[in-house]
Amino acid sequence: MxxxxxxxxxxxxxxxxxxxxxxxxxxxxxxxxxxxxxxxxxxxxxxxxxxxxxxxxxxxxxxxxxxxxxxxxxxxxxxxxxxxxxxxxxxxxxxxxxxxxxxxxxxxxxxxxxxxxxxxxxxxxxxxxxxxxxxxxxxxxxxxxxxxxxxxxxxxxxxxxxxxxxxxxxxxxxxxxxxxxxxxxxxxxxxxxLQIRIEEENKHLHAMSMRIMDTMTNALDAKISGEKEHCVRVAGYCRQIAQMKKLDEKMCEYAYSAGLLHEIGMVGIPDRLIRKDSLTDDEYTVYQTYVTKGYEILSTLQVEDTINVAQAVKYHREYFDGTGFVEGLKGNEIPVLARILSVADYADRHVMRGETPEKIISDIKYMEGTRFEPGISLYIGKVLME
Structure with missing residues (x-):
């Protein structure tokens, strides 16, 4: 009835x-x-x-x-x-x-x-x-x-x-x-x-991608002690900067994912090179390949729009004046997420060395137009001073 x-x-x-x-x-x-x-x-x-x-x-x-x-x-x-x-x-x-x-x-x-x-x-x-x-x-x-x-x-x-x-x-x-x-x-x-099914599938893919990223960061942390904490902080910095730059919600999430996985290529670098304080030119050339290795790893993942994350990881060591690696991109040729990731990674590395936020912000501002994009110190400054 x-x-x-x-x-x-x-x-x-x-x-x-x-x-x-x-x-x-x-x-x-x-x-x-x-x-x-x-x-x-x-x-x-x-x-x-x-x-x-x-x-x-x-x-x-x-x-x-x-x-x-x-x-x-x-x-x-x-x-x-x-x-x-x-x-x-x-x-x-x-x-x-x-x-x-x-x-x-x-x-x-x-x-x-x-x-x-x-x-x-x-x-x-x-x-x-x-x-x-x-x-x-x-x-x-x-x-x-x-x-x-x-x-x-x-x-x-x-x-x-x-x-x-x-x-x-x-x-x-x-x-x-x-x-x-x-x-x-x-x-x-x-x-x-159809839209509901697509949204459910996207949620499933997102959950799967988060599990994959967590597994990858754990594997990286097992290889390099303390690297997971660094990646989590960089991911947070990236998302905050992306939000300040008024990027859409998806791009902010991609920024977070890029920060979380930006060092994943290190799993393919020999341990002896990672532990050395000083590298020869040939060793440094091998070391630089970690960004392309990270790109290759992320490109194989069957999750939503990994290309943005993969490109950010690949190009986050490019410099704004074109003197970085791996392809010598400069200016706006460098993807916006890669430019954000570059300054977030630099800032946290120097926080880990015990430098004050004021000094880090000052150094970043000095390198605007050469290593970093102009005006980026304002965003990272707000993040570090919170």
């Missing part, structure tokens, strides 16, 4: 969602307006042949002018309320033609066609109240007697039957529009489900 009730509730909610669906196909609305406008244009010579008065021609011109204006506005900046306002205005000449039978019995097609097209241009929600008002007007006109009444002009044979024909045609239009809007709602739901 509970399952049946839940299923009914879901069906009812879906039905309401479809009825209240916002208009989603601007191209459909545009083509319907063009068709609508074309039919009114064709009606002008038809009226002239029939021998109508100038009131009919003026009514048609006002309809066509409003439609052309609406098309011009909607093509540049589509707004549903503009369409609604346009159709409320168009209804006036439409019902003028109907009430005065400007083109004889053919005049009944004006409100009929107007209401049907309104459904496809405005959608169910926005056209409903307009068509309710139109239906009431037609019903009142069909029940009113007098020399100037619609019944007197068209006769009972047409007048009494027209409201029923009108309602039937409009209901058919609404059924067709319901099918169209159901497609829009189903499409939106499929997109939402």
């Amino acid at each position: 509970g399952d049946t009730k839940a299923k009914f509730t879901d069906t009812r909610t879906g039905f309401i969602d479809i009825l209240m669906c916002r208009y989603e196909d601007e191209h459909l609305a545009l083509w319907m307006k063009i068709v609508f406008c074309f039919i009114w244009i064709v009606s002008i010579p038809n009226g002239l042949i029939y021998g109508v008065d100038t009131d009919y021609i003026m009514a048609l011109f006002s309809i066509i002018l409003m439609l052309l204006l609406n098309i011009a506005v909607s093509r540049k900046n589509y707004r549903t309320w503009v369409d609604v306002a346009a159709f409320i205005i168009i209804a006036i000449p439409v019902f003028f033609v109907y009430y005065h039978a400007c083109i004889g019995y053919f005049s009944v097609f004006f409100p009929l066609f107007f209401s049907s097209v309104a459904v496809f241009i405005l959608g169910i929600r926005n056209s409903f109240f307009i068509n309710i008002i139109c239906s009431v007007i037609i019903l009142i006109c069909s029940r009113t007697y007098g020399k100037m009444s619609v019944r007197h002009i068209y006769g009972d044979n047409v007048t009494l039957r027209f409201p029923y024909i009108y309602v039937c045609i409009i209901l058919i239009s609404y059924c067709l529009m319901y099918a169209i809007q159901k497609y829009w709602v189903d499409k939106r739901r499929r997109k939402q489900i």
Whole structure:
């Protein structure tokens, strides 16, 4: 019983969602307006042949002018309320033609066609109240007697039957529009489900990447004592600087990951070189490869957008004037995350040596434009002085 009730509730909610669906196909609305406008244009010579008065021609011109204006506005900046306002205005000449039978019995097609097209241009929600008002007007006109009444002009044979024909045609239009809007709602739901799945997969990948990074930093710490603590601090510095530079949330997370893994290439460097205080030129050349080794390791990970992190690790020893390693990049050729990582790594290395924040900031400011990007001392200064 509970399952049946839940299923009914879901069906009812879906039905309401479809009825209240916002208009989603601007191209459909545009083509319907063009068709609508074309039919009114064709009606002008038809009226002239029939021998109508100038009131009919003026009514048609006002309809066509409003439609052309609406098309011009909607093509540049589509707004549903503009369409609604346009159709409320168009209804006036439409019902003028109907009430005065400007083109004889053919005049009944004006409100009929107007209401049907309104459904496809405005959608169910926005056209409903307009068509309710139109239906009431037609019903009142069909029940009113007098020399100037619609019944007197068209006769009972047409007048009494027209409201029923009108309602039937409009209901058919609404059924067709319901099918169209159901497609829009189903499409939106499929997109939402896909987006939820993507977000869940991204969360899974993020959790997996964090486990991988933790494993890597533990392995590095086992090789070089105290390196994990250094990497964690550098990661924090990187994220703070990225936030101060107004990078987006993802880039801030990439900055943190880059800081956490910037020394991972050291696992591929011989222990004897890591422990030596002074290296020969050949040994230093081997030592420098730790950044490319780190890049290669990170590039093999199947986690979200590792390229940003991998490039930051690879280029964080490049200098702003182009004298760093490994490729001699300079200026803005160096990725922004690599420039952030460079100063964060330098700052923490010197904190570990016992230098004061003031001295570190002063040294970094002195090296702006050569080793570090100009202005970076302001960011690292705020981080170190907190």
